[in-house]
Amino acid sequence: MRWDNLSAPPDEGTPDGAAPATPPLPLALPGAVARTFDTPGFAGMTFYEVQAKSIINRVPGQSRVPFEWTINPYRGCSHACVYCLSGDTPILMADGRTKPISDLTPGDRIYGTERRGAYRRYVVTTVLDAWSTVKRAYRVTLVDGTTLVASGDHRFLTERGWKHVTGAMGGPGKRPYLTTSNRLIGTGRFASAPKDSADYRRGWLRGTVRGDGGPDRPFRLAVTDHEALGRAARFLADAGIDPHPARFVPVTTARRAGTAIRTARQRDVETIAELVGWPEAPTDDWRLGFLAGVFDAEGSCHRGVFRIGLRDDATLDRVTDALDRFGFRWVLEDAGHPKRVRQVRLTGGLPTRLRFFHLTDPAITGKRSIEGAALKCQAELRVATIEDLGLELPLWDITTGTGDFIANGVVSHNCFARNSHTYLDLDAGADFDRRVIVKVNAGELVRRELAAPRWRGAHVAMGTNVDCYQRAEGRYRLMPPILEALRDFANPFSILTKGTLLLRDLPLLRQAAEVTRVGLSYSVGFVDEALWRAVEPGTPSPRRRLEAVRQLTDAGFQVGVLMAPILPGLSDDDESIDATVAAIAAAGATSVTPLALHLRPGAREWYAHWLAREFPHLVPRYRQLYRAGSYAPQAYQRELTARVRIAARRHGLHRGEAGDNRRLPEPPPPPVAEQLSLL
Template sequence: MRWENLSSAPPDTGSPSGAASAAPPLPLALPGAVVRTFDTPAFAGMTFYEVQAKSILNRVPGTSRVPFEWTINPYRGCSHACAYCLAGETEILLADGGTRPLARLRVGDQIYGTVAQGNHRRYVRTEVLAHWSTVKPAYRITLEDGTELTASGDHRFLTPRGWKHVVSSPPGDAPRPYLALTDSLVGTGRSTATTDARPGGPDGRLDGTILGSRAALRIRGIEPLDGELRLYDITTGTGDFIANGVVSHNCFARNTHTYLDLDAGRDFDSKVIVKVNAGEVVRRELAAPKWRGEHVAMGTNVDCYQRAEGRYRLMPPILTALRDFANPFSILTKGTLILRDLPLLRQAATVTRVSVSLSVGFVDEPMWRSVESGTPSPRRRLDAVRQLTDAGFQVGVLMAPILPGLTDTEESIEATVAAIAAAGAVSVTPLPLHLRPGARQWYAAWLAREFPRLVPRYRALFGTGSYLPQAYQREVTARVRMAARRHGLHRAGSGEARQVTPTDVPAPVVEQLTLL
């Protein structure tokens, strides 16, 4: 998408339910956009920039490896991700052994994070890469030793059983692990985190020291606080930091929003560009004499069925236009919200070729929680595959991403392909991990934190590029195809899609407008 094809939104004539106009500074590339926030927990700390797109059908650069030429992206940025924040007075452990309040940290400061080595987690020095603040609801977590932490409900702390959010996910979102009164946190706790008591001695040299969890760090209480508080967060080189003596997760960064004068981390997750006139523009462009009815791919850049779609409902008018012009299209998504538009998809499939694919890279739930926790779980996505199949679609599954050394084992491939087949999919297409700039930096930090033993292998595999060697891709693809044959699946061919007969489509349901 060329951003000069966006203009500011017209005067506000209505907004999604629960929306309120906001007035934070606009990105330089989006002058005059209508800015909204939503007064709901699911979108706390997020800002939506409503813009008028001048065009919506985007031509893919000829140098791209993707097998399609045109895309539609109604959103830029993604609300799948979570935002993690702590109170500004939270003491952060510095690389010199001292502490400093989180609000006073700055980019470039040297602090301590951790890395996993075998069954242990050790202190390592790291750097603050980004620093920001937001205002949102908060909770107080109190530990047995008197340590107190004030954090957002999305924030994650390390327990002996892995990372856990402060509270459970909002209603309707995928389940996520969250803290309970039986949990303990990993670290020393604030009350024992004085210079003399820290592991490593009074000189503050903690490098390589093993962290653990003590009975004194058992959670005594979790209580919501009144109103909203200004909270802060950072991005670090290890993906975590030491907050009031316990290990705290940080927000990760991706280099996507930089074209809009937005940063690649927090802004991608919290500042979503919404092309509010997408349905109107796509209808106009499909009617243009120069348009040849070429295949259009959706969901290949940013998920068109991310959580924000539940508010903005941009996809129904887009699908209606594609149906009315009998224009072939495909959708790739991790979002189960696609089921809302099942009647429209079936209507479109009576007049053109419609391809629906869901992305399920693996079925390992702990791995999903670690690397894709902001998306619907693999189980929920496979449930969506079953419902789409029952509706008459031949659903393909993109087995992506396949992670070297983590989800490319025979056991993982077999379990994933078996689950895909059991859900009723007709094909599986493997796609090994590729790391573009931005995603590469985030994944490298995550890998070093969670699986440091694999870092040398990834360096050898990727070098300075974005793609795995062809030999590796061929070998993994062959193993997925063998598993697919064992389970009666085949690899999708280019252009394979689903059409249903008109008799399969129920009559449109006439709905009464909402009464106010």
């Protein structure tokens, strides 16, 4: 579950200024303490106070960020729960098999898609998050019989782009939605896996062994793939046979070395001969196992071409008979081999190959890979019906590294919490800014995890996902105990923020910098006050952020500025770039790093609505810039970076070597104490 690492704190009374909690708790946070505050700055917001079970989190391996560990004392309660599928929806895993979406957990490897050149292609990605909720359910049925049960907000890839299950042509519910004229993209419904029956196992052994053993000689099965050998050993063990592992020498230097299993016991040899004998009346389970075994032994799938090479006529007849039985189309090719090896080639493209793999379940996963295959098959996936089931059902969703996944043979959009919200402060839905998870025990957790023997003192980044100095920090004060723990363990860390509340903790930062490396950065994408009020009204103004940079610089810190987001058509002109870089340089920053607007799913939709309302003339330009995905084209990013660098040189701002903040100059006299505003 999405919030399995969280639990409710003990009720210790209501903090000052807190009103009774009236909003319902999210389904994923049973027992959490919900707070609302009567302070104007927090009007309409709900804070869910929880006891987290862990706090130092590893960044997913495929992430672009240059650090491995993060601490996030707050989490926005995102809009993620509305994009969901029925729990039994099969998802295509990286090993070529399927698994119900309700069984997926973070870290699982699955297939997503990625645009490469002219085509969108299948790629292996990682499940980053998984959760469930209860939503009104709809059944989408395609003309090939594929069915998908999803919420109305879920999106599928069609020949005309991403579309929600339900929507409207106008009004507040206006959005692209499915109709019976749309065709979904993918291969169509997945076949069910075979039953692990005794007949299936006999068939698989027959297909793999193909008469290599007999009652008059020792049995030996030699293969180069450990998955097939492991399955053979397991199936034989279930039949009461205990074969011994043995190595065999490759026939040629070009052939991979492998291992074998063997037995010379007469009783075992006779049992194996009985197991792998041709049945008089093969069952469907036997046929499925036989096809899987033959493919493991003699099959290949290279560059989208599926072949099984055979020289034995009896085996060839059984293979083609089984293929006919399950409706596969095939052709027989003479490979021109002197020993009369002939090739059985499946036709029908990727949908047929996936159907074979799912229906028969070969052991060797490497032969089942579809990595890099293009989504250009002509499967008949037109929408036939969209039915409102009239029920609220448990539904599941996941977040993946590619932003999508393959659900029952069609490309399905995953939901994102607002990954880039620290940089953008652009809402991905009102809930992200209105419902905040507060890990009230963050400080003690950090201290406990830093003290663990397995922790090796790695650098920890904060503020990279959710701003740790957001307005709520003024009330909850989670950062001081976190900084104290990092200081006491001399653990290096960095902070990226837009919040001026960071100055409150300047004494702690100085203490930490005397014993370890402390990196501080601010996010300032532009200095236009009118644009700030329109795009980032809940953050301190750019002027106040740069004043904080100056105070930190005067205190001896080397402070970098992430110039993000730079908004195409709004803050990417030469005048805006020059004004922003000049202000950053004047504040004493040691470096400036430009970052163009990044529109992940979720933030993309929010921003598109805002842009159409406020700057409709820019909509065509954004469609062009972001037509290929979340990032602006590389050429645009390079040109933007070059212009920022020119401005940086003009204003004397050059990227230097990272400083060692453990030796700081004497601090200036303390300023007159003042109350820092939370806004």
